[in-house]
Amino acid sequence: MSPPPPPAAGLPTHISAVRRCLAAWNGARPAALLICAAVGLILRFGVPKPGHVTPKAWSLLSIFVATVAGLILGPLPVGAWAFVCVTVTVVTKTLSFAAAFSAFTNEVIWLVVAAFFLSRGFVKTGLGDRVAMVFVRWLGKSTLGLSYGLVLGELAISPGMPSSTARAGGIFVPIIKSLAAGAESQPKDPSARRLGAYLILSQMQSSNSSGAFFITAAAQNLLCIKLAESLGVEIKHQWVTWLKASCIPAGISLLSTPFLLYKIYPPKLRTTPEAPAMAKQRLEQMGAIKREEWIMIGTLLLTVGLWVAGEALNMANVVTAMVGLSILLLCGVLDWNDCLSDKQAWDTLTWFAILIGMATELNVLGVVPWLSGCVSDLLKHLSLSTFGTFSLLQLSYFFIHYLFASQTAHVGALYSAFLSMQLSSGVPKLLAALALAYNTNLFGCITHYSSGQAAVYYGAGYVELRDLFPLGLAIALINLVIWALVGAAWWKILGLY
Amino acid sequence: MSPPPPPAAGLPTHISAVRRCLAAWNGARPAALLICAAVGLILRFGVPKPGHVTPKAWSLLSIFVATVAGLILGPLPVGAWAFVCVTVTVVTKTLSFAAAFSAFTNEVIWLVVAAFFLSRGFVKTGLGDRVAMVFVRWLGKSTLGLSYGLVLGELAISPGMPSSTARAGGIFVPIIKSLAAGAESQPKDPSARRLGAYLILSQMQSSNSSGAFFITAAAQNLLCIKLAESLGVEIKHQWVTWLKASCIPAGISLLSTPFLLYKIYPPKLRTTPEAPAMAKQRLEQMGAIKREEWIMIGTLLLTVGLWVAGEALNMANVVTAMVGLSILLLCGVLDWNDCLSDKQAWDTLTWFAILIGMATELNVLGVVPWLSGCVSDLLKHLSLSTFGTFSLLQLSYFFIHYLFASQTAHVGALYSAFLSMQLSSGVPKLLAALALAYNTNLFGCITHYSSGQAAVYYGAGYVELRDLFPLGLAIALINLVIWALVGAAWWKILGLY
Numbered sequence A, B: 001m002s003p004p005p006p007p008a009a010g011l012p013t014h015i016s017a018v019r020r021c022l023a024a025w026n027g028a029r030p031a032a033l034l035i036c037a038a039v040g041l042i043l044r045f046g047v048p049k050p051g052h053v054t055p056k057a058w059s060l061l062s063i064f065v066a067t068v069a070g071l072i073l074g075p076l077p078v079g080a081w082a083f084v085c086v087t088v089t090v091v092t093k094t095l096s097f098a099a100a101f102s103a104f105t106n107e108v109i110w111l112v113v114a115a116f117f118l119s120r121g122f123v124k125t126g127l128g129d130r131v132a133m134v135f136v137r138w139l140g141k142s143t144l145g146l147s148y149g150l151v152l153g154e155l156a157i158s159p160g161m162p163s164s165t166a167r168a169g170g171i172f173v174p175i176i177k178s179l180a181a182g183a184e185s186q187p188k189d190p191s192a193r194r195l196g197a198y199l200i201l202s203q204m205q206s207s208n209s210s211g212a213f214f215i216t217a218a219a220q221n222l223l224c225i226k227l228a229e230s231l232g233v234e235i236k237h238q239w240v241t242w243l244k245a246s247c248i249p250a251g252i253s254l255l256s257t258p259f260l261l262y263k264i265y266p267p268k269l270r271t272t273p274e275a276p277a278m279a280k281q282r283l284e285q286m287g288a289i290k291r292e293e294w295i296m297i298g299t300l301l302l303t304v305g306l307w308v309a310g311e312a313l314n315m316a317n318v319v320t321a322m323v324g325l326s327i328l329l330l331c332g333v334l335d336w337n338d339c340l341s342d343k344q345a346w347d348t349l350t351w352f353a354i355l356i357g358m359a360t361e362l363n364v365l366g367v368v369p370w371l372s373g374c375v376s377d378l379l380k381h382l383s384l385s386t387f388g389t390f391s392l393l394q395l396s397y398f399f400i401h402y403l404f405a406s407q408t409a410h411v412g413a414l415y416s417a418f419l420s421m422q423l424s425s426g427v428p429k430l431l432a433a434l435a436l437a438y439n440t441n442l443f444g445c446i447t448h449y450s451s452g453q454a455a456v457y458y459g460a461g462y463v464e465l466r467d468l469f470p471l472g473l474a475i476a477l478i479n480l481v482i483w484a485l486v487g488a489a490w491w492k493i494l495g496l497y
Helices: A013-024 A030-046 A055-073 A078-091 A107-125 A127-139 A143-160 A164-182 A190-194 A196-213 A219-230 A238-264 A274-286 A291-313 A317-330 A336-340 A343-364 A367-381 A386-403 A407-424 A429-442 A452-459 A465-494 B013-024 B030-046 B055-073 B078-091 B107-125 B127-139 B143-160 B164-182 B190-194 B196-213 B219-230 B238-264 B274-286 B291-313 B317-330 B336-340 B343-364 B367-381 B386-403 B407-424 B429-442 B452-459 B465-494
Strands: none
Touching: A030 A055, A055 A078, A055 A343, A055 A367, A055 A407, A078 A343, A078 B317, A078 B336, A107 A127, A107 A143, A107 A164, A107 A219, A107 A291, A107 A317, A107 A336, A107 A343, A127 A143, A127 A164, A127 A274, A127 A291, A143 A164, A143 A196, A143 A238, A143 A291, A164 A196, A164 A274, A164 A452, A190 A196, A196 A238, A196 A429, A196 A452, A196 A465, A219 A238, A219 A343, A219 A407, A219 A429, A238 A291, A238 A429, A238 A465, A291 A317, A317 B078, A336 B078, A336 B343, A343 A367, A343 A407, A343 B336, A367 A386, A367 A407, A386 A407, A386 A429, A386 A465, A407 A429, A429 A465, B030 B055, B055 B078, B055 B343, B055 B367, B055 B407, B078 B343, B107 B127, B107 B143, B107 B164, B107 B219, B107 B291, B107 B317, B107 B336, B107 B343, B127 B143, B127 B164, B127 B274, B127 B291, B143 B164, B143 B196, B143 B238, B143 B291, B164 B196, B164 B274, B164 B452, B190 B196, B196 B238, B196 B429, B196 B452, B196 B465, B219 B238, B219 B343, B219 B407, B219 B429, B238 B291, B238 B429, B238 B465, B291 B317, B343 B367, B343 B407, B367 B386, B367 B407, B386 B407, B386 B429, B386 B465, B407 B429, B429 B465
């Protein structure tokens, strides 16, 4: 990673030998590895174990904390680090192999994997492009309209494409790039601000709201709900319940984002007459809807239909996704090699299952209930009201995301604990679970590293880091205000509290 | 797959439309799909269910038989087909999601995955090449000696590299190609028979014996033992027990294969003085053993040591493999991207776990015991002795492999059933389990499609199909005779029966 050090003529030989050795090292980053290991070891052996907690549970907590430290500091890529940590849990017999790997049979993990594959179908068939182009042709005459076209296009496909990252990388970044190029707005160039930078930032920040809109619009949503259920929160008719509570605040957030950014981060180009023309031309090039696209549309209607009606049919979400994927495989819309090449899917399967496995066992071994009991005692001691507790925990959960490089990792590491603290402080169950899940979407783009889609949009090269941080924070705060005010009112009407 | 049909001027339009439609079809192969579905549906609805078997079990058996039919007929790639079939089991509620996916927490499945990654380390560091070159330099003056050098080289690395396919594709095919090119023996050319064809065929057929030699030399070995355990066969000190029983027959098979092929499939070139020279030069190019190779050597010594001593230390085989892989990841010998790009590993994880999951549930639901009871009743009815039963079942298990394209698929589909039949016919437990597991190695190269390594060796292009089938059968029969005579005598001495 680091360049070879300059010849160290003046240094004693043994120091320069160590330097050479470190420069040739291409394994785990030493400082990060040391810190993570130290954190785990100090917690395990240096901190006196509370009486209520069994030695095994205390060991697991230490390893889990070291694992989460590694998610933040990155001694190794996330998947490799999770693998090393789960190895430590089984070698030390903290967990049995079966317990450590138990989450590989978790429905949501496989739903996430299937979601990656389904999303590929959207990209591969060109259906995602087509939908976006229809919206661009309709609304794209002005820059602001163009952005609304793209944002509404994303909203339209999101219920059937449960990966914000795939939507960004597979559909919207390529489209915005070609729109910007058509208007002579180039990445990594002063001309970026003509059009590309605004469109990218608007799409990026709106993706928070489209992700929060439908439970099946982002993989982590389903996980949140699953984790909530395992803590005893009963959620009936999940797809509809989610949408009922999200539609008003997410809709307002979604509709205000392009406009607000148009004011605070204005594009130099205000009209884009060539965009609808380009969209028209692209749609003509695409020709009539192809056989693969029809199959994709049929599969999506079936999948989303089954997701909506799942409970009535007693069909789990994952089974619906499996049916959809099977149809695409049988019809050759996706081939198996597409699935096997999807490194992100296999990576997520591995580290996510490992993390969820550890988090589940922490719960089983009583660590999470104990910890959240302590925190809620502390909060009671501070004489915070239920409302104060709710706000404090939601805000902490939000801002901790500056430390995380993935929304799913954040959920795996912290969702259960933060929900559990709210439940033991008396926050209404459904309110706590849903608010925390929506919250997980809202922090998706506060930095360029905070999620897969943020990295992809930033990677397009139009937006500079010095703009991205303050604007990410500004939109996040505006969203928080919208959700706090509108959400609170709407949820009162719905009777969530 | 099929070329577009010729313009069908004379045909009625609707027929040519159907033809065009079929030609554009790139999904599942229609004939194979229809046959598989028909097999399953006829068994489920057309064949009267025996009284002892529950409806669920009968459904599962039908789906399983259709799945295995698909492994043979290939309507889709193996992984995709397994996925479609497991979807059918959960949609029809034949199995719960948790039961259908339960094998994803199976230790052996993950051992196989870890084995793929460890094997990559051998290839990536060049350590496998180096070991092979040492043997070539030592024995490679004559063509026969060269082949022995390569075969012994493979034997030397096989206990720490549990994938015959990785040994073939990563190490021995490239080496044999460059040796043959040096002797002007080209693939797909009459000159192939000068040297390349013999070396390839000898290596390919010897790989059966090196795979059978050590329990950790081939992934399917560990699976066989695990399945045997789940049928109540207790095997102590697995690594050593396996080696004790295999060493004499596998050693004799291994040593006779290059010689026999030298007689019945002789190379035109009898001396290869340039081979040791080339090996010497390659070793000089490689220079001293690199840091990564030392780490690989250390990791392997540790891993094999722990595999040998595993029972005493109460450390499962999979945990050992995880420790080895963690060391390679932490030291940067392997990076996580190497693992994620290993499509074969993820493919095997998926279809293998699905197949094992179904097979396990067939056992749990009582189908396998019922079926094997029927077969052993039949065999008793034929008044076969235990010896006759043993021979008949081992031979059937062997020759059925003409229908299979993978050793692991064969094990997943049939090992439990064939072992169970032998056990209920009174064959000594350990004998039946081990013989069936060794058997699984011996049929690895009877055709060019019978295993991963067979496909890789055939794919090198030196050996023609019209030679491969008769020679594959000849070596297989010779091996069977060696194992039947020498094995029988040796196992009597060891007290296996």
